[in-house]
Amino acid sequence: MAKYWSIADILSGKAKVDDEVVVKGWVRTRKDSKAGFSFINLHDGSCFDPIQVIANNNLSNYESDILKATTGSSMAVTGKLVASQGQGQSFEIQATEIDVLGLVDDPASYPIQPKPHTMEFLRSVAHLRPRTNAIGAVTRVRNCLAQAIHRYLHSQQFNWIHTPIITASDCEGAGEMFRVSTLDQTNLPLTDKGAIDYSQDFFGKEAFLTVSGQLNVETYCLSMSKVYTFGPTFRAENSNTSRHLAEFWMVEPEIAFADLNDNADLAESMLQYICKAVLDERGDDLAFFNQRIDKTVIERLESIVNNQFERMNYSDAIDILQKSGKKFEFPVAWGTDLQSEHERYLAEEHVGRPIILMNYPKDIKAFYMRMNDDEKTVAAMDILVPGIGELVGGSQREERLSVLDSRIDEMGLPKENYWWYRDLRRYGTVPHAGFGLGFERMVAYATGMQNIRDVIPFPRTPGSAEF
């Protein structure tokens, strides 16, 4: 029995010429030569390139099956690995047996035709789009990034904490939440006062999908020292942009005995590591992205790996924007949040590479961010990258109970909801910090894909949860 190989292993030279091999996959193209054979480009997802199979017309099922195998058909091929006589590939398979497993019903209307498609169209056939070059390449880069994140953090002795998806604590405060309920929506139980009686719901109280694992992961940080979450998060914001999803993945490292600079160091080092991993491991896919999607992708990744990120205080950024002589649609003033156009100017024009903005005004940031000595700013940081904008958001956390309490009061938050979060400051508190990396934004940055809906298999956005 010949060995079943992945196309990646064969094309990278792991099989020997003259070996008998088996490959299985889907037909990308088939061209028939009157010289008495067909060229079949077979793809199995293991790498960017398909392998070329030569099917002679003396195969018993040549007329009956092989000539019917159009683009998208599946087959198992047994044959001899040989050096290619043609150009464009080093190896090819001289087939001795081809088992056509599944034909394509109606080739004329098969959505994935051997021609360019728009991303908008491919979204409408999300169940078939992984068969395209672009989405296949995105899938491999996405996987490479995910594996690299785990590998990097593991090598730094981080523990991966599986924080909950369902949360019954109404204190995450990072955005609108999706409700989780098993109550009969057509016959809701009511309290004496006419409100919905959630005490009868599944958890005995209101429950939601998480918008961030940060508060939960902080609890493990204050025991395990270096931890992270990596999983899906949900925001019920009515955001309709190429950078937002209702369901997305987020990496949130949290480190104890650390300040904002340690936090920025970690984020920078992790981003450099994972970008290097993509450069090292996915050269085939990057070559495609660089040629067809965004001619600056490789250059951009190399620039991340080879350069230190620019670090800048919020206040200095305001100065730079005000002195830029640039006319912005929104005015620049200390104390207001930066607009997209401001972030773009800083990352794309002023420094031309990723920039870490630090120490924002306290009034535009969350309650848990650590108050600086000036009592005007907090130890927050955003990493802005050209083309995407905000890729990372993080902060040093407020570890002093009294300061945390006054921030909670100042923002009018219900202190009782935070009892367990406050306990962390009562029992052995330490300085700690962390950040969140939007995983899809990272994939978009690493591939040059312009719309975040094309870097996640099945995008969920307002009004759209098809498939």
Place this chain on the structure above:
RNA sequence: UCCCCCUUAGCUCAGUUGGUUAGAGCGACGGACUGUUAAUCCGCAGGUCCUCCGUUCAAAUCGGAGAGGGGGAGCCA
């Protein structure tokens, strides 16, 4: 949530001032040629002009409503 744009063949798009039988490229299919690889050449098929209502002698074209999609802004990751 706000502003703008789009919807015509499997896909990408033309379609003039409202006027006879709605076109092209790609793809598919058939043929020629060919160790081809974004092949090339010839031919053929393919239409609920998003849906509904209205204006009109006449609507792909004008008006209204609805559905779907996209770009930008805000929110953020």
